[in-house]
Amino acid sequence: MPVAASPHLSRRLFLGSAAAACLAAGLGGARPARAAGTIKPDAKSALIVVDVQNCFVDGGTLPVKGGAQVVPLINKLAGSFENIVVTQDWHTPGHASFASTHAGKKPFETTSMPYGPQVLWPDHCVQGSDDAALHKDLKLPTAALIVRKGFHKDVDSYSAFLEADRKTPTGLAGYLKERGITTVFVTGLATDFCVAWTALDARKLGFTTYVIEDATRAIDLNGSLAAAWKQMSDAGVKRIQSSDIA
Ligand SMILES: [Zn+2]
Numbered sequence: 001m002p003v004a005a006s007p008h009l010s011r012r013l014f015l016g017s018a019a020a021a022c023l024a025a026g027l028g029g030a031r032p033a034r035a036a037g038t039i040k041p042d043a044k045s046a047l048i049v050v051d052v053q054n055c056f057v058d059g060g061t062l063p064v065k066g067g068a069q070v071v072p073l074i075n076k077l078a079g080s081f082e083n084i085v086v087t088q089d090w091h092t093p094g095h096a097s098f099a100s101t102h103a104g105k106k107p108f109e110t111t112s113m114p115y116g117p118q119v120l121w122p123d124h125c126v127q128g129s130d131d132a133a134l135h136k137d138l139k140l141p142t143a144a145l146i147v148r149k150g151f152h153k154d155v156d157s158y159s160a161f162l163e164a165d166r167k168t169p170t171g172l173a174g175y176l177k178e179r180g181i182t183t184v185f186v187t188g189l190a191t192d193f194c195v196a197w198t199a200l201d202a203r204k205l206g207f208t209t210y211v212i213e214d215a216t217r218a219i220d221l222n223g224s225l226a227a228a229w230k231q232m233s234d235a236g237v238k239r240i241q242s243s244d245i246a
Contacts, residue, residue: 039210040246046083046181048160048202049074049143050188050195052135053088055125057189062124064190066217068135073215073242074187075139080245083181084140085172087160089125089194090132090148097156098123108221115165118156119193119221127151147172159197161205173205183208185245187215196228203235210238212245 041047052074054060057067078084091097099107099120107122125132149157149170157163161172176184184207186199195216202209211232218225233239 036243037246039240039244041081041183041185043082044181045081045183045185046085046176047074047077047081048184048186048188048198049084049086049138049140050160050186050198051087051089051125051190052138052188053125053131054133054135055089055131057135060124061131062122064217064219067189068137070188070215070217071135071137073212075137077185077187077212077215077242077245078140078142081142081185083179084143085145085147085160085176086134086138086140086143087147087149087188087194087198088132088134089157090127090151091125092151092153093123093126094153095123095126095150095156096154097121097150113154113156113164115155118164125150145172145175158194159201160194161198161201173201176207181207183210185210185212187212189217191216191218192220192224192228196232199232199237200235203237208238209236210240212242213239214241214243 052070055062056064094101096113097118097120099105099109100123102111102120105111105120107120109120110117111120147160147170149160152163152168155163155165155168157170160170162169184202186195186202186209188195195211199209199211229239
């Protein structure tokens with residue numbers, strides 16, 4: 001593995017690499033026992049629902065195994081939160097993250113972008129398409145904000161906070177901070193990409209950060225899931241289950 005010069009680059013390589021990390025970290029990890037229903041979100045807490053869109057469930061263009069199973073859990077969790085933010089992957093046609101945009105490249109291969117390595121995906125979540133719509137069974141009537149991301153043609157954005165160039169903010173940090181929110185609970189799709197990058201950026205921005213594991217599903221590309229959990233654990237992201245929420 002190349003030696004990384006910056007934490008950002010390091011993370012990208014980490015998430016993109018993997019068999020070794022998979023063996024080292026294990027999927028189970030050590031989880032402290034916690035009594036059910038002991039975490040009570042308050043007025044300074046926000047639920048972030050990442051990319052629960054048609055593209056990422058069965059029948060979509062980039063289905064995440066079991067992706068639709070998070071919907072009822074997230075709907076239930078929503079009742080515990082005053083503040084809910086939803087994100088949508090929202091790409092231009094011919095987006096730089098699509099394999100079809102790069103001659104000779106296939107989905108799930110990696111290419112080099114000006115901002116670093118980029119996994120190439122099938123065309124997915126194109127702006128305004130049914131594929132990019134939120135899952136029809138997602139019921140979040142109190143959600144106050146939808147953040148669309150990945151809409152710059154030449155830059156991907158796994159994170160709900162910062163685009164993949166690691167410089168361009170989406171505005172979400174400002175929105176949350178301006179509203180006095182200090183703690184975020186991240187759910188949605190996919191655990192090892194958009195959820196993980198969102199959670200890692202949340203930590204870096206100073207938010208207390210939880211990932212509600214059973215309200216996420218992973219792509220797990222070459223061990224990316226174990227690598228993501230290791231990164232999140234090292235960054236102080238708390239790994240909990242939906243039953244931990246009061
Ligand atoms: Zn995307």
